[in-house]
Amino acid sequence: MLALAPRPNSVAGAQPLAVPARWVALGCDDRAVWGRCVSTGAEPYECMVDHVTVGMRCSCPSRLHPCKHALALLLLWARGQVARGDVPRFAAGWVAGRTDREAPVQPAAAPAADPSSAGATPAPSPAAPEHDPTRSRDDRVARMTAGLAELDRWLDDRMRTGLADPALAAYRTWDELAARLTDAQVGGLANRVRRLAGAVGASPQWHERVLAEMGLLHLLANGGRRLGELPTRLADSVAAVVGWQVRQADIMAGVPTTDHWTVMGRSDVREDRIEVRRVWLRGRDTGEWAMVLSFAAYQQSLDASFTVGTDLHADVFRYPGAVALRVLVGPRHAPPEPCLDVTAVGVRQACDQIGAALTLEPWLDRFPVCLSAAPARSAGRWVLTDADGSLPLVDGAPGLGALLSCSEGRALPVTVEWTPAGLVPLTVHLPDRAVDIGPVAESSFVGSSRARSS
Numbered sequence: 001m002l003a004l005a006p007r008p009n010s011v012a013g014a015q016p017l018a019v020p021a022r023w024v025a026l027g028c029d030d031r032a033v034w035g036r037c038v039s040t041g042a043e044p045y046e047c048m049v050d051h052v053t054v055g056m057r058c059s060c061p062s063r064l065h066p067c068k069h070a071l072a073l074l075l076l077w078a079r080g081q082v083a084r085g086d087v088p089r090f091a092a093g094w095v096a097g098r099t100d101r102e103a104p105v106q107p108a109a110a111p112a113a114d115p116s117s118a119g120a121t122p123a124p125s126p127a128a129p130e131h132d133p134t135r136s137r138d139d140r141v142a143r144m145t146a147g148l149a150e151l152d153r154w155l156d157d158r159m160r161t162g163l164a165d166p167a168l169a170a171y172r173t174w175d176e177l178a179a180r181l182t183d184a185q186v187g188g189l190a191n192r193v194r195r196l197a198g199a200v201g202a203s204p205q206w207h208e209r210v211l212a213e214m215g216l217l218h219l220l221a222n223g224g225r226r227l228g229e230l231p232t233r234l235a236d237s238v239a240a241v242v243g244w245q246v247r248q249a250d251i252m253a254g255v256p257t258t259d260h261w262t263v264m265g266r267s268d269v270r271e272d273r274i275e276v277r278r279v280w281l282r283g284r285d286t287g288e289w290a291m292v293l294s295f296a297a298y299q300q301s302l303d304a305s306f307t308v309g310t311d312l313h314a315d316v317f318r319y320p321g322a323v324a325l326r327v328l329v330g331p332r333h334a335p336p337e338p339c340l341d342v343t344a345v346g347v348r349q350a351c352d353q354i355g356a357a358l359t360l361e362p363w364l365d366r367f368p369v370c371l372s373a374a375p376a377r378s379a380g381r382w383v384l385t386d387a388d389g390s391l392p393l394v395d396g397a398p399g400l401g402a403l404l405s406c407s408e409g410r411a412l413p414v415t416v417e418w419t420p421a422g423l424v425p426l427t428v429h430l431p432d433r434a435v436d437i438g439p440v441a442e443s444s445f446v447g448s449s450r451a452r453s454s
Contacts, residue, residue: 006064009232022038026076029087032048032050035073037060037072046059048094049077053098055098061249062247144185147181147183150180168210169200174196174197186243188240192213193217236321257318261282263309264368264370264426265427267417269439277296284339290325292329308434309436311339313332323357323360323364342429344372344414345372347384347385350371350418371415371423391418391422393424397425398439399437406435425438
């Protein structure tokens with residue numbers, strides 16, 4: 001069953017569905033296992049699996065084969081949680097067709113040679129074999145593995161020549177590698193390589209940043225080739241960073257987390273010609289963070305349905321991973337309401353939260369925290385500080401002026417994004433309103449910002 005999974009994270013996605021409570025009309029016999037999976041759709045998904053000759057059918061919209069419903073059904077059957085029974089009507093035709101397909105066919109006697117048939121139309125040739133999704137998956141895994149091996153060799157060459165190699169200053173050196181990684185369907189690492197090219201010579205300390213990022217690329221290249229050996233959630237995280245894509249339909253078929261989600265902050269950046277918006281949510285009851293991503297190309301608009309400082313009662317569906325910040329928002333159970341009561345932590349607790357996340361995903365480049373601290377200057381940099389210590393802001397942080405104006409030098413709750421270069425302030429939480437000071441795509445972190453109150 002594990003070998004049938006179309007992606008490294010497919011089995012993890014099927015685990016929440018592999019409980020009898022999610023199924024009706026569940027049963028099996030010596031040939032097949034069947035059931036109706038109660039999911040987010042209006043009607044249950046009808047799923048059948050032939051566990052003898054290995055075939056499956058599901059009414060869900062997923063283009064993965066097998067889908068997570070079929071894998072969950074196999075998990076239940078393998079654990080002995082499916083009772084034997086008669087084939088129900090919705091599965092009877094499919095199971096009978098699978099059985100008839102294996103019925104032995106008696107070969108017809110060879111016809112006698114007939115001279116008059118010399119000009120007859122020849123018998124049709126056998127139909128071409130159907131597309132094999134397993135083979136397609138194996139081909140992609142082989143391409144990705146080869147691409148990751150090439151990346152590791154390239155990193156070895158860079159270490160031998162050293163960071164003083166003039167070739168590193170040429171964008172073509174990085175772009176050619178990124179293009180080869182894209183061809184190998186390792187697009188996630190290709191993007192990291194292109195971003196790293198812009199760091200060469202960008203500051204006096206660029207060697208440290210480039211060397212650290214190369215170390216992470218080496219870590220991911222090795223992890224991507226050993227996905228089968230990693231714990232499930234870690235394998236999901238590595239697969240996502242490397243470039244495996246997960247369909248939204250598969251995410252929405254999972255088990256949601258229902259909570260009152262406070263919109264804590266917003267951050268926009270421009271990556272090449274695409275604008276990316278991150279909206280940070282935090283569950284009032286669970287205390288868990290969640291990130292909603294939206295993208296906009298030329299003349300398109302980002303998702304503006306989330307207002308900073310409001311509370312949203314909704315279901316969220318998490319993407320798989322060790323930290324698993326990214327979510328899709330499902331049904332909303334009530335209109336948004338203002339929320340001014342937020343919980344903030346000190347510098348020490350913030351460092352603990354960030355450190356715990358980096359322990360799970362060392363390549364993480366952003367993590368949210370709501371920090372109660374005051375802005376101040378230290379060693380030539382702006383920091384957020386309290387009695388336990390301080391954390392530096394990113395140089396040229398947008399929204400710094402608004403943060404200073406709102407705080408007046410006092411400690412107050414501020415939602416920030418941690419990045420390796422420092423904190424990026426997103427929201428100032430005042431007693432009567434939340435002030436959105438997060439970066440916008442056109443600012444490019446040069447100090448311009450906009451503030452919106454809600």
